[in-house]
Amino acid sequence: MKTAIEVHDLTVTYNQKPALWDIDFDIPDGALVGIIGPNGSGKSTLVKSMMGIVEPSSGWVKIFDQDIEQVRHKVSYVPQRESVDWDFPTNVMDVVLMGRYGRSGLFRRLSKKDKRIAAESLEKVGMLQFAQRQIAQLSGGQQQRVFMARALAEQAEMYLMDEPFAGVDAATENSIFEVFQEIRDSGKTMMVVHHDLQSAAKYFDYIVLLNTRLIAAGPTEEVFTQELLQEAYGGKLSILDQIHAIIEQKGYPVRES
Amino acid sequence: MDWDIVIDFLLLRDPNVRYVVLGSVLIGASAALTGCFLFLRKRALVGDAIAHAVLPGICLAFLVFKTKNPAILLAGAILTGWLSLLFIDWITNKSRIKTDTAIGLTLSWFFGIGIMLLTAIQKTGNASQTGLDKFIFGKAASMVDQDVFVFGGLSIVVILVIFLFFKPLKLISFDRDFASSIGLPVGRYDFLLSTLTVLAVATGIQAVGVVLMAALLITPAAAARFWTDKLKRMLLLAATFGAFSGIVGAFISYTTPRMPTGPWIVIVISVIAIFSFLFGAKKGLVVRQVRQQKMQRKILRENILKLFYKLAEEDGQLYEQRGVDQLTNRRFFIPSQLKTGLQQLLKENLLEKADLDYRFTEKGVEEGKRITRLHRLWEMYLTQYLKIAPDHVHDDAEAIEHIITPEIEAELVHQLEMPELDPHDSTIPYGEKLPNKIKD
Ligand SMILES: Nc1ncnc2c1ncn2[C@@H]1O[C@H](COP(=O)(O)OP(=O)(O)OP(=O)(O)O)[C@@H](O)[C@H]1O
Numbered sequence A: 001m002k003t004a005i006e007v008h009d010l011t012v013t014y015n016q017k018p019a020l021w022d023i024d025f026d027i028p029d030g031a032l033v034g035i036i037g038p039n040g041s042g043k044s045t046l047v048k049s050m051m052g053i054v055e056p057s058s059g060w061v062k063i064f065d066q067d068i069e070q071v072r073h074k075v076s077y078v079p080q081r082e083s084v085d086w087d088f089p090t091n092v093m094d095v096v097l098m099g100r101y102g103r104s105g106l107f108r109r110l111s112k113k114d115k116r117i118a119a120e121s122l123e124k125v126g127m128l129q130f131a132q133r134q135i136a137q138l139s140g141g142q143q144q145r146v147f148m149a150r151a152l153a154e155q156a157e158m159y160l161m162d163e164p165f166a167g168v169d170a171a172t173e174n175s176i177f178e179v180f181q182e183i184r185d186s187g188k189t190m191m192v193v194h195h196d197l198q199s200a201a202k203y204f205d206y207i208v209l210l211n212t213r214l215i216a217a218g219p220t221e222e223v224f225t226q227e228l229l230q231e232a233y234g235g236k237l238s239i240l241d242q243i244h245a246i247i248e249q250k251g252y253p254v255r256e257s
Numbered sequence B: 001m002d003w004d005i006v007i008d009f010l011l012l013r014d015p016n017v018r019y020v021v022l023g024s025v026l027i028g029a030s031a032a033l034t035g036c037f038l039f040l041r042k043r044a045l046v047g048d049a050i051a052h053a054v055l056p057g058i059c060l061a062f063l064v065f066k067t068k069n070p071a072i073l074l075a076g077a078i079l080t081g082w083l084s085l086l087f088i089d090w091i092t093n094k095s096r097i098k099t100d101t102a103i104g105l106t107l108s109w110f111f112g113i114g115i116m117l118l119t120a121i122q123k124t125g126n127a128s129q130t131g132l133d134k135f136i137f138g139k140a141a142s143m144v145d146q147d148v149f150v151f152g153g154l155s156i157v158v159i160l161v162i163f164l165f166f167k168p169l170k171l172i173s174f175d176r177d178f179a180s181s182i183g184l185p186v187g188r189y190d191f192l193l194s195t196l197t198v199l200a201v202a203t204g205i206q207a208v209g210v211v212l213m214a215a216l217l218i219t220p221a222a223a224a225r226f227w228t229d230k231l232k233r234m235l236l237l238a239a240t241f242g243a244f245s246g247i248v249g250a251f252i253s254y255t256t257p258r259m260p261t262g263p264w265i266v267i268v269i270s271v272i273a274i275f276s277f278l279f280g281a282k283k284g285l286v287v288r289q290v291r292q293q294k295m296q297r298k299i300l301r302e303n304i305l306k307l308f309y310k311l312a313e314e315d316g317q318l319y320e321q322r323g324v325d326q327l328t329n330r331r332f333f334i335p336s337q338l339k340t341g342l343q344q345l346l347k348e349n350l351l352e353k354a355d356l357d358y359r360f361t362e363k364g365v366e367e368g369k370r371i372t373r374l375h376r377l378w379e380m381y382l383t384q385y386l387k388i389a390p391d392h393v394h395d396d397a398e399a400i401e402h403i404i405t406p407e408i409e410a411e412l413v414h415q416l417e418m419p420e421l422d423p424h425d426s427t428i429p430y431g432e433k434l435p436n437k438i439k440d
């Protein structure tokens, strides 16, 4: 299988303190990948360094065998929702149209086509009726879906998403996940930072397990073992133990929609 | 006050007045526009630091070149304004000091040096030094056409640049990481915005004065934010506020020559800000209060109707007349509020007067039913879906019943499969039709 992302000996530091240390893994083309790790384990940093938003101290990342600068327009990034001020004076449609800036250029007027694509993206995440709504008046889950729509409007080949499921309810999570599957089924690669171990096993084909160092990267069944998870999450595994017990008893929980 | 001067000013008869007004408008507008982006990026303090940091530059330029030529003083202002920015960055990068502390330090150091230099200049008794202190508190009327040409021209440049780079500036202000993810050179735009800030501050040194220029940056933006949720409108409003206070400043300066302009401009813009804070259409205090009061009155009326319905359930008499005493016995009401609530219900034809008492109208029955129904449906929902114990759901339902929309009601009925009894085994009353809700 072709390699979509290659991360080579990547080290990133903030004020000399490493947030990522010697990370090295490959991601196959067309995979739906989860990035899993405890708080502060460097998940966001990993995604940001893939996008070239933070500079690595050493190592490099190649996307489709190239430097990110060469393939930027093929990669779409969704920041963590808390990273922006939702009180900003703008509406839903405007935010989604930002997804077209990369393609249509920042100094040209947006075309009818751009607007159509933005509307279609909103439709896909079920937010079209909120197009004119102020972003300050959205719930957390709706904000997340607006970010999704903006990413879809970029019409990229690869999606890197930072915690798209944070603070959304079960129904929204399901509908977002359906969009993910659609994207994956169209042959595109997706990396998704995710918090919930319980659903991670169900959602992802491939998992990158992180705790400043790389604990493991590989197909979900190989990575999701008690030992590796224990290594990533250290001693604080009581919840995980319980979840494992539940999963063993009942199989993967299917959420109500 | 000399009315001839006032009239002269208003008619813009004197060409110099025309220049001063034009300059003040441009300066006010460019500062306000730049300030909008600082405000949205929560970098208001940086504007303050720059405003103070241009003073030593002006003094240095004067000391070195022995001239009050605006272009030269401006260059000095821009130089130290810029240095202060580098200084802030340098402190935060090289030490553990946080940004706000670094800004505070920079502000006081630069301003301190500026005041020191100014004192030194005044001691030398240099003849052309007189009037340099107008750069601290501003003196709009002292601008001659040459000054306006320099300062106004620079303001136009600032305004044009903001206009040209509107989209990228908006994007980095809202979502920096996304902006860099689509390849925007965010570092360079930071540089651009900082430069614009330095320029906008520097243009105001003569008309407004360095110290108060920070207010002209941020206050119009803050005021405009209370009126609108749209960025473009916010920019337009802020620019208008800035320009208007510029004109007032020029007017004061022209009619009362000994008065410093800066403080007056700040007073005008502050009055606008306070007014916006109170009455702004989007976030103004009064508007919010009025909305809240409306809601409270609606809740009160709905509670009265609910009580009427409850009493009717108990004695089986839907149209029985009931007195104020009977109501207050069952539920706490503030007497004066109860009275206005009842009046309002009479007016809406939900209750009618019977002797000294009140009783339901047909419309009132439906409404009482509706609120009782919402209350009980919500209690059902809480117990069934959120697994909350039946004795804990009442208080929540007391609040939520007032905000459930007909759509949510339909959804509740659907999801709960039209239950007959609530968790306390009271019948849930369904109406013939979905009744209208009380107007708020
Ligand atoms: N801009 C920054 N400056 C300094 N330190 C930072 C910065 N961003 C992140 N860090 C530090 O780097 C480490 C990794 O942060 P990162 O945000 O990548 O973690 P994360 O796994 O995404 O956490 P979370 O689950 O909370 O989102 C943390 O210790 C954090 O404190």
Ligand SMILES: [Mg+2]
Residues within 6 Å of the ligand: A043, A044, A045, A080, A162
């Ligand atoms: Mg993170």
